[in-house]
Amino acid sequence: MMDLYSIGEMVIDMIPGxxxxxxxxxxxxxxxxxAIAVVKNGLKASLTCKxxxxxxxxxxxxxxxxxxxxxxxxxxxxxxxxTIAFVTLQEDGERTFTFARKPGADMLLSPDEVKESDIxxxxxxxAGSCSLSASPVAEATIKALKTGHDLGxxxxxxxxxxxxxxxxxxxxxxxxxxxILPYVDILKISEEEVEMxxxxxxxxxxxxxxxxxxxxxxxxxxxxxAYLGEEVIHxxxxxxxxVDATGAGDAFWGAFLSSLRIQGVEKSTDLSAQxxxxxxxxxxxxxCICVQSKGxxxxxxxxxxxxxxxxxxx
Numbered sequence: 001m002m003d004l005y006s007i008g009e010m011v012i013d014m015i016p017g018x019x020x021x022x023x024x025x026x027x028x029x030x031x032x033x034x035a036i037a038v039v040k041n042g043l044k045a046s047l048t049c050k051x052x053x054x055x056x057x058x059x060x061x062x063x064x065x066x067x068x069x070x071x072x073x074x075x076x077x078x079x080x081x082x083t084i085a086f087v088t089l090q091e092d093g094e095r096t097f098t099f100a101r102k103p104g105a106d107m108l109l110s111p112d113e114v115k116e117s118d119i120x121x122x123x124x125x126x127a128g129s130c131s132l133s134a135s136p137v138a139e140a141t142i143k144a145l146k147t148g149h150d151l152g153x154x155x156x157x158x159x160x161x162x163x164x165x166x167x168x169x170x171x172x173x174x175x176x177x178x179x180i181l182p183y184v185d186i187l188k189i190s191e192e193e194v195e196m197x198x199x200x201x202x203x204x205x206x207x208x209x210x211x212x213x214x215x216x217x218x219x220x221x222x223x224x225x226a227y228l229g230e231e232v233i234h235x236x237x238x239x240x241x242x243v244d245a246t247g248a249g250d251a252f253w254g255a256f257l258s259s260l261r262i263q264g265v266e267k268s269t270d271l272s273a274q275x276x277x278x279x280x281x282x283x284x285x286x287x288c289i290c291v292q293s294k295g296x297x298x299x300x301x302x303x304x305x306x307x308x309x310x311x312x313x314x
Contacts, residue, residue, distance in 0.1 A: 001123065003123050004126055005144070006035040008031035009130050011060075013029075016089050028297065029130075030158060035126075037250060038254050038257060038258050040067070046072050048114060050137070051105050052078075061074070082104070083107075106130075107137050109136065110136045113140060116147055119144060124154045125148030128158040129161060129177050132176040132177070133166050138176070148183065149183035156187075157181075159193045177196070185212065186268070188216050190220075191219050204230070214227065223236045237284065251299065251300050254283075255282050259278060
């Protein structure tokens, strides 16, 4: 049994090198980062994605293998090159993106490649909005979320808005996300993305309307806030020097979902305020460790690292 079935983009992150205008190749993509974070927490994860039949695609498949993530679609495509994201870092560690995706291989994942048996063999089904931005991967993602919902799985979704993937059309992303919310149990959203779905004051209305068990809002250096039924649970951020924020949200979410599993959560009715608070604190530590070094996957901490940090900072 897999703890996590993740679906969506696995891409090449080109991050700034030490020389001016130079880049370093890194594996990235939010659904891939979350899957690898879950394995680094001692659990089992699989990824359903599409990469190109090129050196970059083979590098990404090798990365999954090295990190012991099961690849549900091992075939490489000749129809497009592996998607590339060029990352520009600001002085405060925040980043902007330029995508080589016209088309990119991640867009070509088809619904036929989403197998009910893989979903049935998993506890949590996870996706994000980037894979709703193009066909046929959008239809594949919707199929995975609906199948997970119909099978009674714990369905997780990250709004993760990237304006370039949506041609600066935030409303198109909001509409696509709203369409899948009835399948979602746990929704991750950033403070910038809250307005896309109706604003802070309407979060609990959105939950009731779509029968979402929990919304977790990440607040950057201020921590995170969870809405669980009528309860609001806040965990403060930890002050560290940020070197690179790439992958920090995925480090938080991968660790958050891992903590839920470590605490025995299998479905939304298992969630309690204490379990969620524990998971938020655990995820927060994972995120703050991640931002202190460059790159996403290389910076994802293991369960041992997170637990050592907790012991040292009691």
